[in-house]
Amino acid sequence: MVEAPEQLEPTLVGQVMRLIQTRIDRRQYTPGARIPSVRAMADSMGVSKSTVVEAYGRLVAEGIVQPRLGSGFYVAAPLAPLNLAELSPDTDPTVDPLWVMRQSLRPGEESLRPGCGWLPDSWMPHEMMRKALRSAARDGSGPTLFEYGPALGADSLRGLITRRLLEQGVDAVPDQVMITDSCTQAIDLVCRFLLEPGETVLVDDPCYFNFKALLRAHRANVVGVPFTSNGPDLSVFAALLEAHRPRIYITNSGLQNPTGASLTAPVAHRLLKLSEPHGLVIVEDDIFGDFEEQPSPRLAAFDGLDRVVRVSSFSKTLSASVRCGYIACRSDWIRGLADLRMVTGMASSPLNAELVESMLVDGSYRRHVERIRTRLAQQRQIVKTKLARLGIVPWTEPGGGMFLWCELPDGADAADVARRALAENVILAPGNAFSVSGAATGFVRFNVTQMEGDKVYAALRRALS
Amino acid sequence: MVEAPEQLEPTLVGQVMRLIQTRIDRRQYTPGARIPSVRAMADSMGVSKSTVVEAYGRLVAEGIVQPRLGSGFYVAAPLAPLNLAELSPDTDPTVDPLWVMRQSLRPGEESLRPGCGWLPDSWMPHEMMRKALRSAARDGSGPTLFEYGPALGADSLRGLITRRLLEQGVDAVPDQVMITDSCTQAIDLVCRFLLEPGETVLVDDPCYFNFKALLRAHRANVVGVPFTSNGPDLSVFAALLEAHRPRIYITNSGLQNPTGASLTAPVAHRLLKLSEPHGLVIVEDDIFGDFEEQPSPRLAAFDGLDRVVRVSSFSKTLSASVRCGYIACRSDWIRGLADLRMVTGMASSPLNAELVESMLVDGSYRRHVERIRTRLAQQRQIVKTKLARLGIVPWTEPGGGMFLWCELPDGADAADVARRALAENVILAPGNAFSVSGAATGFVRFNVTQMEGDKVYAALRRALS
Numbered sequence: 001m002v003e004a005p006e007q008l009e010p011t012l013v014g015q016v017m018r019l020i021q022t023r024i025d026r027r028q029y030t031p032g033a034r035i036p037s038v039r040a041m042a043d044s045m046g047v048s049k050s051t052v053v054e055a056y057g058r059l060v061a062e063g064i065v066q067p068r069l070g071s072g073f074y075v076a077a078p079l080a081p082l083n084l085a086e087l088s089p090d091t092d093p094t095v096d097p098l099w100v101m102r103q104s105l106r107p108g109e110e111s112l113r114p115g116c117g118w119l120p121d122s123w124m125p126h127e128m129m130r131k132a133l134r135s136a137a138r139d140g141s142g143p144t145l146f147e148y149g150p151a152l153g154a155d156s157l158r159g160l161i162t163r164r165l166l167e168q169g170v171d172a173v174p175d176q177v178m179i180t181d182s183c184t185q186a187i188d189l190v191c192r193f194l195l196e197p198g199e200t201v202l203v204d205d206p207c208y209f210n211f212k213a214l215l216r217a218h219r220a221n222v223v224g225v226p227f228t229s230n231g232p233d234l235s236v237f238a239a240l241l242e243a244h245r246p247r248i249y250i251t252n253s254g255l256q257n258p259t260g261a262s263l264t265a266p267v268a269h270r271l272l273k274l275s276e277p278h279g280l281v282i283v284e285d286d287i288f289g290d291f292e293e294q295p296s297p298r299l300a301a302f303d304g305l306d307r308v309v310r311v312s313s314f315s316k317t318l319s320a321s322v323r324c325g326y327i328a329c330r331s332d333w334i335r336g337l338a339d340l341r342m343v344t345g346m347a348s349s350p351l352n353a354e355l356v357e358s359m360l361v362d363g364s365y366r367r368h369v370e371r372i373r374t375r376l377a378q379q380r381q382i383v384k385t386k387l388a389r390l391g392i393v394p395w396t397e398p399g400g401g402m403f404l405w406c407e408l409p410d411g412a413d414a415a416d417v418a419r420r421a422l423a424e425n426v427i428l429a430p431g432n433a434f435s436v437s438g439a440a441t442g443f444v445r446f447n448v449t450q451m452e453g454d455k456v457y458a459a460l461r462r463a464l465s
Numbered sequence: 466m467v468e469a470p471e472q473l474e475p476t477l478v479g480q481v482m483r484l485i486q487t488r489i490d491r492r493q494y495t496p497g498a499r500i501p502s503v504r505a506m507a508d509s510m511g512v513s514k515s516t517v518v519e520a521y522g523r524l525v526a527e528g529i530v531q532p533r534l535g536s537g538f539y540v541a542a543p544l545a546p547l548n549l550a551e552l553s554p555d556t557d558p559t560v561d562p563l564w565v566m567r568q569s570l571r572p573g574e575e576s577l578r579p580g581c582g583w584l585p586d587s588w589m590p591h592e593m594m595r596k597a598l599r600s601a602a603r604d605g606s607g608p609t610l611f612e613y614g615p616a617l618g619a620d621s622l623r624g625l626i627t628r629r630l631l632e633q634g635v636d637a638v639p640d641q642v643m644i645t646d647s648c649t650q651a652i653d654l655v656c657r658f659l660l661e662p663g664e665t666v667l668v669d670d671p672c673y674f675n676f677k678a679l680l681r682a683h684r685a686n687v688v689g690v691p692f693t694s695n696g697p698d699l700s701v702f703a704a705l706l707e708a709h710r711p712r713i714y715i716t717n718s719g720l721q722n723p724t725g726a727s728l729t730a731p732v733a734h735r736l737l738k739l740s741e742p743h744g745l746v747i748v749e750d751d752i753f754g755d756f757e758e759q760p761s762p763r764l765a766a767f768d769g770l771d772r773v774v775r776v777s778s779f780s781k782t783l784s785a786s787v788r789c790g791y792i793a794c795r796s797d798w799i800r801g802l803a804d805l806r807m808v809t810g811m812a813s814s815p816l817n818a819e820l821v822e823s824m825l826v827d828g829s830y831r832r833h834v835e836r837i838r839t840r841l842a843q844q845r846q847i848v849k850t851k852l853a854r855l856g857i858v859p860w861t862e863p864g865g866g867m868f869l870w871c872e873l874p875d876g877a878d879a880a881d882v883a884r885r886a887l888a889e890n891v892i893l894a895p896g897n898a899f900s901v902s903g904a905a906t907g908f909v910r911f912n913v914t915q916m917e918g919d920k921v922y923a924a925l926r927r928a929l930s
Contacts, residue, residue: 030661078712081658084804098804105616105812121607129610130602137598142586145594148785151570185810193546196495213808247543320613321816339549339563343678345650351786
């Protein structure tokens with residue numbers, strides 16, 4: 001890291017040095033890349049060429065850049081290790097997606113987590129899981145218990161997922177399906193497969209905060225499209241397609257995270273029509289889809305698996321501990337994705353596939369999900385009523401799921417409220433963790449299943465006062 | 466993909482177009498990058514400027530590159546999806562690491578797999594595993610069965626791994642250990658954390674073929690250092706450090722894959738001493754370490770976890786289906802690695818951690834591994850004797866493990882032999898799949914545990930004749 005000549009009030013030389021160092025830290029300049037010429041840098045910063053010469057000279061002395069005779073200055077290798085936090089434009093840690101994720105995953109019985117994105121384990125299918133484990137212990141084959149398994153994942157689970165896709169109107173054959181360890185891994189693989197650093201990705205604003213963090217790891221240019229209660233704002237979407245020529249759009253069609261809104265059929269149709277001439281790839285993350293009370297349109301059903309890539313997992317409905325998700329996409333992409341998956345992590349666990357499959361095959365999964373849906377509807381009502389007493393109001397009425405995306409009263413700043421709540425061991429998810437534009441200052445995403453009792457509301461009341 | 470004007474004998478214009486397209490396919494030129502100027506390209510290919518102007522014009526018409534007024538031609542976005550096979554310099558599919566991996570993972574009872582890198586499931590600890598599954602079914606807690614678990618992985622398994630490291634002389638505390646899904650994922654995360662495209666990575670020549678394939682996905686410049694029966698050739702190693710300034714060296718210290726050779730203490734010392742002034746990071750993959758009969762030196766024990774990163778997993782000893790590995794490294798790198806792991810795949814499975822831990826805690830793991838070691842020693846002798854009858858001789862006498870790295874008789878080409886054997890459903894691992902330089906044409910890696918009966922030898926005899 002560069003020590004600027006004066007720490008408190010950097011000189012002009014120090015400012016030039018810091019600018020270069022920041023761009024290197026953010027991977028805008030990578031090893032071997034040429035940094036701007038002395039003249040270009042002097043012009044762009046409005047300083048003299050001798051100031052830039054002095055700054056570049058010191059960067060050379062520190063080993064940060066290297067001169068090459070007659071051709072300028074180049075970034076020296078190696079860089080410091082990748083620091084996702086430093087790549088962040090979010091200066092407030094409370095709205096940094098990484099911070100929210102770290103807090104949510106931190107173990108500790110004493111914390112309440114209305115900010116997390118999963119059901120309490122008391123809601124999960126204990127008997128189904130214990131039965132599946134007993135069955136694996138008794139009947140699991142040698143290959144299931146001990147081997148790597150095929151590159152695309154267990155054939156029988158791929159067949160089962162294909163049948164579920166067909167039920168949802170998504171035309172698919174098993175050779176279009178690859179098992180992954182999670183929905184997040186599925187998205188990560190698709191990004192590794194399709195994206196180059198610097199390419200643009202559209203996300204909803206607001207969107208699941210990890211889309212932002214994951215895309216930061218891919219050094220993508222992330223652009224947000226405002227999300228309405230019917231799907232993305234299409235006029236903005238059209239303008240962004242023209243202006244940025246994005247490679248990928250990542251979205252949830254049913255029960256969007258965090259808003260709980262679902263796409264309507266006309267919006268789905270027009271969105272696909274707008275995207276087509278641009279060759280936009282749409283990654284449809286359906287992880288919360290099974291919690292929807294009435295199925296809403298899916299882009300993968302409208303388009304087929306042509307430009308839409310379906311990703312999902314069983315983390316929300318069956319278990320986040322039995323890591324198992326999938327990618328369904330064009331058949332000519334599967335082999336490339338499987339190669340990537342193989343070289344970066346071998347194959348998915350045959351045991352996990354068998355555990356998931358044995359929970360999916362009989363009618364118990366359907367009954368389990370129906371029970372959850374009923375319970376979620378009740379819980380959303382209860383939480384809505386209790387939040388209303390604090391002046392906290394949902395932005396829309398979700399058609400299912402565990403989230404209420406709510407506006408705080410009196411222009412309260414959700415990041416402030418989250419900090420105060422954290423001091424009482426209540427972990428909130430403040431709006432701007434989800435927003436690319438930072439337009440969700442007054443919003444909070446509440447997980448209605450993590451708000452039993454009065455403690456969360458009492459903490460909210462104090463944090464809001 | 467560019468259609469060159471003439472398919473059979475490309476014109477000069479077609480040759481220029483193909484060169485640009487190939488460099489784009491290999492990600493040497495990425496979106497937004499400037500391709501060489503007309504004059505530079507004309508000079509380097511020895512063609513006229515008007516030829517290059519014509520070629521660039523056609524690439525513009527195809528949407529492959531874009532002109533920018535007064536500043537040359539730039540690669541247009543988007544690129545075709547990443548094709549790891551196309552990134553390969555290996556034109557012979559039989560020695561392409563991807564091909565060997567795909568063949569090995571392909572299910573099919575009828576194939577024999579002396580080319581694969583794992584024990585048959587009949588060697589694996591069935592009773593321990595079934596007991597662990599029954600115990601999880603009976604006593605597994607809600608968080609273990611259903612939740613994501615902490616970002617670094619289960620605390621108790623991290624503690625247990627730390628104690629195992631201390632037993633091996635590696636000073637570590639639990640906060641230096643992160644659980645991963647596999648050893649491969651561990652290496653992938655370290656590469657994502659430390660490497661930029663184009664940076665150089667040293668590997669042993671020969672080395673585990675997936676190092677080559679994984680590094681291709683990272684677009685690293687892979688350089689091989691000849692591996693001797695005592696470790697890497699130190700004079701070449703020193704010269705490569707000077708010439709390439711590599712960022713990382715990936716190696717196995719004990720029971721190197723594929724040779725089965727182990728590092729000696731003097732080589733370990735000198736290797737670390739040579740590396741130090743270059744700030745080289747050494748990734749020590751210890752996945753086969755527990756199969757060693759007499760522990761050989763480990764770089765992580767000599768150096769501490771300063772510049773050495775230890776990665777390993779339980780895939781070879783306990784189960785490749787219960788995905789569970791780890792990274793142990795400098796404590797100031799753990800948070801950055803955990804952030805990367807979280808945004809690209811959330812946390813590791815608490816259930817897998819519990820299954821692995823319950824197999825590790827009592828004395829049964831030690832007894833299991835001792836039994837395997839004895840059986841491996843017997844099997845190595847049997848296979849060595851049988852191979853000797855075919856004139857196939859081990860390059861060195863391994864101090865344990867499942868591999869014999871052997872030279873074929875009479876200058877036979879291992880890729881040819883592998884192709885012929887495949888026609889009889891025998892999957893071999895030919896030498897050049899492991900070699901960066903292609904210097905292992907006459908070598909094959911045999912897995913002695915996958916060569917029961919006579920079929921493999923009969924197929925080899927026919928393939929060699």
